[in-house]
Amino acid sequence: MQALGVEVLSVSVDSIYVHKMWNTHELSKMIGKDIPFPMLSDQDGSVGKKYGIYDEDAGVETRGRFLIDPDGIVQGFEVLTPPVGRNIQETIRQIQAFQHVRATKGTEATPAGWKPGKQTLKPNPDLVGNVWKVWKVSEAFED
Amino acid sequence: MAEEFKPGCQRPAVKKTVEQTSTPSQPIQEKGAESTLIKVGKPAPDFTAAAFHKGKFFNVSLSEYLGKWVLLCFYPGDFTFV
Structure with a gap:
């Protein structure tokens, strides 16, 4: 994420003191150093409620992930219930795609299955009805 | 980055937003409005x-991060696992 120029913020309902203990006793042992991003505490769930991911019955945040661009605009999000973890590679792919679109000032779009190096589309009136000539369905599935 | 504070029991004040001030008048729709x-x-x-x-x-x-992804x-x- 640092290589992509993305600032990570993690949020849970745990206190900042528990964050410190988790970092000290488990996370730093997993990665061999301190957690490289701020760990935020949302003990009353107020932040989670703003993002619609606070589970009032369980009193915890669900696995919500929001990608916010430099203008403060939400470009994408994903929300999972607690038992299933995220796919970090897909998050990275989406960031690369949104950054590419932004770099081209929206003149290029990234079709299904896009990743860096693969073909983009340049939306214009001539492309309407002609995507099949320039883009193959297999592109969506190939690595 | 914001100023460091001494460990204690203080918590940052919740930032009031326009949405928050308008929801109490429509308590029934609150859940739908949140989602x-x-x-x-x-x-x-x-x-x-x-x-x-x-x-x-x-x-x-969050506003400190304007200009960044x-x-x-x-x-x-x-x-838990993340």
């Missing part, structure tokens, strides 16, 4: 929260 707050292509709601980072405690506001990740709890 539609976030839309892609629309501004991310600002907030301030206490944070731990590299041995220090301080407050973080931000990945905001919520998770159920410390000592």
Whole structure:
């Protein structure tokens, strides 16, 4: 994420003191150093409620992930219930795609299955009805 | 980055937003209104929260990160998998 120029913020309902203990006793042992991003505490769930991911019955945040661009605009999000973890590679792919679109000032779009190096589309009136000539369905599935 | 604060029991004040002040008048629709707050292509709601980072405690506001890409990740709890 640092290589992509993305600032990570993690949020849970745990206190900042528990964050410190988790970092000290488990996370730093997993990665061999301190957690490289701020760990935020949302003990009353107020932040989670703003993002619609606070589970009032369980009193915890669900696995919500929001990608916010430099203008403060939400470009994408994903929300999972607690038992299933995220796919970090897909998050990275989406960031690369949104950054590419932004770099081209929206003149290029990234079709299904896009990743860096693969073909983009340049939306214009001539492309309407002609995507099949320039883009193959297999592109969506190939690595 | 925001100013560091001494460990204690203080918590940052909740930032009041227009949405929050308008919801009490429509308590029945509150849940529905919450779930539609976030839309892609629309501004991310600002907030301030206490944070731990590299041995220090301080407050973080999302608005401090304007001009940068931000990945905001919520998770159920410390000592679970993320």
